[in-house]
Amino acid sequence: MGILEVKGVNKRFGGLQALGDVNLSVAEHTVHAIIGPNGAGKSTLLNVLVGKLIPDSGSVMFDGKSVLGRKPHEINQMGISRVFQTPEIFADLTVLENVMIPCFARRDGAFRMHAFESVAREGDILGQAETMLADVNMLDKAHAHAGSLSRGDKRRLEMAMCLVQEPKLLLLDEPTAGMARADTNNTIDLLKEIKDKRPITMCIIEHDMHVVFSLAERITVLAQGTPLIEDTPDNIKGHPKVREAYLGEAQV
Template sequence: MGILEVKGVNKNFGGLKALDEVNLEVEQGTVHAIIGPNGAGKSTLLNCLIGRLKPDTGTVLYEGKPLLARSPHEINQAGISRVFQTPEIFADQTLLENVMIPAFARRDGSFAMKAWNSVSGEGELRDKALAMLEDVGLKEKAHVVAGQLSRGDKRRLELAMCLVQEPKLLLLDEPTAGMARADTNNTIDLMKRIGQTGITMVVIEHDMHVVFSLAQKISVLAQGTVIVEDLPENIKGNPKVQEAYLGGAHL
């Protein structure tokens, strides 16, 4: 049994079938990539997993227990964090404050915080946030306002904001979208280090260089359905993948 099991999940938007009997299993401690063409249902699936959307039918088990009935906050408290396609940071706050906010929420169980002065005075949280910024290579920018960062650094900051919550399962939606190759490679290296800590990752990604650099297993979505779930070396030459995802071209 995997850390995450998706069984027969369906989601419709009016007459559009976004997810059609989706099944997949994510093994603990692995990087599991989800690929597929635009409109395949990848982000919809992740939104169902974090409670932003409710599937019409189907079940999702996390550590063997039902996930879908939980609120987004309860899902986060259970150890699931998500990195969004567009980095979601507090642009007017410093990097240190950005990482302290989720650290505080994780400890106290709510983002409804006290005044900033009391939060920023929390020595233990401050030390934890600084250590996390060091882990992602941003400690020297701890007091820089987050809105001034490059896209690559914003992504690293968002990863630090997730990791400070000590997740067991990290969901990443296009983590290298819009990055230059150097930033992409730095992000790959960072994600490899995260994987070495035992955190399970589910990664949606269009960049095949990223996918094949990280994933131990790949699920391919097409028209809302998982058409193939296999090892990376078997995905490259799979004719179903080549037809559905790349129109017959090789990965």
């Protein structure tokens, strides 16, 4: 039994079958990559997992509980964090505040009316946030405006915001899209570090095969909304079905 179990999920947009009978099982404490050509349904699947889309049929179980029909913030509170394709951070706040907010969310839940407490006195939360920033080597930028960070730093910050919640499952939506090679390699190193440091399950949606083969322990290939094959990276490499799906466009 995996921590995330997707069974028979279908999603149709008008005449387009975006997801057709998708089954997926992500085992705990592994890095699972979902790859596939453009339009394969990767993003649709991700949006189903985080509660943004509700599938027409099928079930999605996380940690023994169904996520279907729950709102994004409820799903996050269950232990799923998400990293976006373009980093979603609080650009108007400082880096430290960006990391404190998920700390509050974890401690106080989806809403708490703490209007007369002082942020400056939240020693625990400050400590957690600073430790996390030190972990991603950003402590020196703690008081910088998050909006003024470089793209690579924004990505690191977003990761830090997700990780500080200690999620059971971290979903990454093309974390290196549009990045220069150097930044991509930095992100790979960061993710490897995260994986080594704490018990976490990651599910990565990615185009870049370099990233996938550097990180993943299991790979699911999605084509036209249906899982084609699921196996270890070594077996996926050079698999004729995968070559066919990509029409030889990728060097797999």
